[in-house]
Amino acid sequence: METKERSRTRIGFSRMEKKYEWKDHVIFMGILLAMAVWVNRNIEIKGLYMDDLYFWSCYGEQGFLQYVFPLGSTRFRFLYYLAAWLEMAVVGNHVNWFVPFNILLNTAVAWSVYLIGRRLSRSKGIGFLCGFMYLISRMAYYQIGQVLGLMETMALWMAIGILWYLYRYMNGEDGRKYYYLSCALYFGVCFVHERYMVLFPLLLLVLLIKRSKNLAEWGSGLVSFLLVQVIRAFTIGSVLPAGTGGTQVADTFSLADTVRYGLSQIAYVFGMNAGPEHLNGRPWGQSPLSIRILVLLADVAIAVIVLGFLIKVIKDKRKDVKGKVLCNLALFLLFIGACIASSSVTIRVEMRWVYVSLTAALLLLAYMYGVLTEGVKPELYLKRLWPWGAAFICYVFLMLPVELFYRAQYPNLYLWPSQLCYNSLAEETYGRYGDSLFGKNIYIIGNSYEMSDFTASTFFKVFDKERTAEGTSVEFIDSIRDIGLVDDRMLVLREDPEHNGFQDITQFVKDLKLNVEYGYYDDGWMDEHASLTVMAGETGMIDLEIIYPGVMSGGEGIKITKDQDDPVTIPVRSTVVNETIEAEPWQMVHLTFDYNFYMHNAQEQRGKDRLAAIVHMTAR
Template sequence: MKDRQWLTGWKDEIIAAALLLGFAFFINRGIEIKGLYMDDLYLWSCYGEQSFREFVFPLGSTRFRFVYYLAAWLELMVTGSHIGWFVPINILLNGCIAYTVYRFGKRLSGRWLIGIFCGISYLLSRMSYYQISQVYGLMESMALWTAIGIFYCLYRYVTEEEERKWFLPAATALYFSICFIHERYMVLLPLFYAAFLMKKEKRKKPWLSITGTFLAVQAIRFLTIGSISPAGTGGTDVADTFRFSDTFRYAVSQLLYLFGINAGPDHLNGLSWGRSPYWIYALVIFADLLLFVMTVIFMITVIRERDQLKKRIPVICLFLLFIALCIGSSSVTIRVETRWIYVSMTAAWLFAAYMCGVAVPKEEAKTQLAKPLLYCGLFLLYGALMVPVESFYRGKYENLYFWSSQLRYNSLAEETYGKYKDGIFGKRIYIIGNSYEMSDFTARTFFKTFDKKRLAEGTEVSFISSIHDIGLVTPNMMILREDPAHNAFQDVTDFVRNIKFEPVYGCYEDGWLDESAKIRIMAGKEGTIGFKFYYPGVITGLEQVTVTVNGGEKYAIPIQSNTVTAEIDAPAYQVTELAFESNFYYEDAAEQRGDKHLSIVATVTAN
């Protein structure tokens, strides 16, 4: 019997894990990282240029996040030059976090379905954008996972009468780790003290252990970065930018986010509440009404069952304090980014699962069907209402401040390495325009990410105003143009090559000309077209090539040696048609490619 129950339990877990992982890949379809830029590119560059010690333990930097940097080092080692692997890795990690949320939600509610709903809500949330679409999303995922782990351990510590030895040591170890994943979460220290007070902890060891851990974190930070003040957003310092009025305003906006209201500007959340359509208002307000009804029923249940207050009040306080601390830590800098609210949002879903478990205990559900359907159904209906809301806002990611840049560099990767693979290395890449304001660092480093040797030797990026700034397109050149309307680049190499030099007939890629040949060529600024003729046969002194310009003026160029050079004048920046007539052909040619014989090898240049 026990074996059958164990097997059934594992089947449920496998189904849950597969369902969540499949949904994670489904909901994030279309998100890609094909090219690195900004912070992601700088991280990759540091990995290649620094030693393991310098990368993982960056002494003297503004941030000391060695736990995250160690994970990033391992991820970069695994991915190598496979830039496209970052998104699948991010999705896999997010799927694992969703499974953790499912397990926790299942424990809190006592129901498999509610647990799955918590995991699905976590994956569906629009707040996951950064975790999936950026290499640095690994940091946000690790921080969220670790924060939920701390809360889980303290929840178990507070609620279980027979304490297991690993709860507090695990929570303490996770706290030490999260401080060196993202220093924002140092703020979780009071959560430990609150748990000790609610548990009426009389032993000195737990108090001293977490206090010593916090002091050790500060000492390490001071010794490695010279400060204990956490760094802010955009190169700022929290101590310099903190304003109580701003912090209060940001905290209120985060509370509104928890209830589905985008309380910030478009570039931080995709689309602000004020610009959202009316049907979004209706769905969010109705969903919030369901949460209100759930909360009222939950509070009535808690008050009625007074004999359970001693057990439930600590959990409620723990949830509220955890959410408040996460909100507070994200409100002290110069702005609120949606990705920072993801931890408190996840805790809010878990709190709702706990409310389900309290309002409708599992034991009561076995004897009564109506009450579980009514109360838990409210939570599930809330989720059903939020599905179109989350999906709508996920469709507005293009408004996020970094999204357009990621699309541009994805396009740059597609138009270059995606088309030509290793053939891109060693080329001179010209980009028409620079409205994207690509930095020198990006221009130097971008293509190195695709090279297994991390060098991309000979590959150079130059910016030009128009095709007039370059001569004829040679095999080691590539021409791109910006396409701002679509946040993309276009490979116009062939187009520019044909404008600059178009073989009409009798002219071949290796330079051979037939006895009769014609080309169209665009002269440069100086309006000079140069010729270099090479004839591999025996020179008799009678050989001559006549060049006719635009069907009018003719130039007779005698071939008096195997190599002959000549120049003619042509209108600057205009396409000139040149017809070649040779009074000889190469008798030893192994083939005949056109109607006429091969005559001579010509290199044509336009300055």
């Protein structure tokens, strides 16, 4: 009776736990979302440049079909292009929305990692730690900080989906639908990023392991692969994937480099930055000793789990169970190895390419935990915690400060200074002036950033709802002497290389070129009496255009005094008077104006004197 009562209690407890399990999911997912926002809080996209700007320009200038299906290009990623088109249509000219979008998308991937990790480990806590480690990884820099990060996120998500569905196919009684889903995802991911064509052997591996004799299964795997190749051959004229940086894999492939890059990616998975500073922020050899010790201790925690897993598998007397575990292990290792291999055949290794391998490694660790705690009842938390859960937790807590440290090194990455630079350009222009920016001539002192003509002509179009920024131009100058007087149609910026940015010095240059003591206003109106200092240009000539929009009664005149010279009186016989004042090149010239007339019907008076005329000045 007592045994039956305990059984009923246990069943009741299990039902109650499942009934409210969704609350645990909501809590864990909420924490992951909060963590994603916090850990990426300092990443911003305010201006687009290079690849991001190019893809935006294609979106703005090409039709839908041409953008999504670019026939004849070096790459054919129509699923990514479709997603990018939809994203840009939603974001519009709100450039600062890209990072929140990337954060939410990466959080959704972390939720998937959590749910898969929970299933593999049979523990919500371990699944949560997998999602947590995915989010805080230093390898998220590109997926969050670049518009094209959408491509990497989509590809990673779909690749992990392939791994998960193949796992379920191998381990389920009725897993045929999961195999077909894997084939569909494989077809899709190849048109997000062709690097993942390398996953095709996994589709065959699981069929061999399952000893499938179903022609439909074999056919779907082969057809998905062949269809990818046929489409690529038709659209880009090649089945070989292009390399990075405008290279071709066939031209740059080196077996020695491939092995070296493969080993470096394995080191990345284990927390070691095995590469140059511009690709990882801080190389392993230059990292603080405390950080390296934390990484090595975290690897010890991993080794404890792996060693325990291997010992249990070796000692297990059940051949069917052992065989199943080894097959699953082969699936994970082949997936990780294929991803590493596909990222090692080009001219360099970037951390963003290792992200998918790291994610699969986290899920493999969760699977090992599940094997190690097999047979332990879920309610026996302490037994599940020690020692394997404790080792997993140690790994996470040891790597947390490491990942945060390396995230702080993002400014050393090759793309980061440029992004900061164009963020600053956006802040100092559109962020400061809004839509009134359009139509202005923007002068930039210096060009140490080597801004391309394409960037100069396209950058500000992103902020315009009409995508034209009509009348807006960018010109690079060596000094403020290269421009005349600053008017309302001009902006003057200077580069600030020390801070990877720009400074708006329009007002400073305007005051330097034209310093008004009294009586002259920004819109050109001048009082009966005015005093100002103007900088002459290269020729020393200062041209005046004086407009009197009133009715003349005769005898109107303007007395102009230059520095200490005798005043000169200019008669006003028409509504527009042109006069040129001669000075030395770049001379600061003090001028005073005295009118013997004023606007009788003026509706305002700005100073102690009345408005007299509109004066336009040009220094040349």
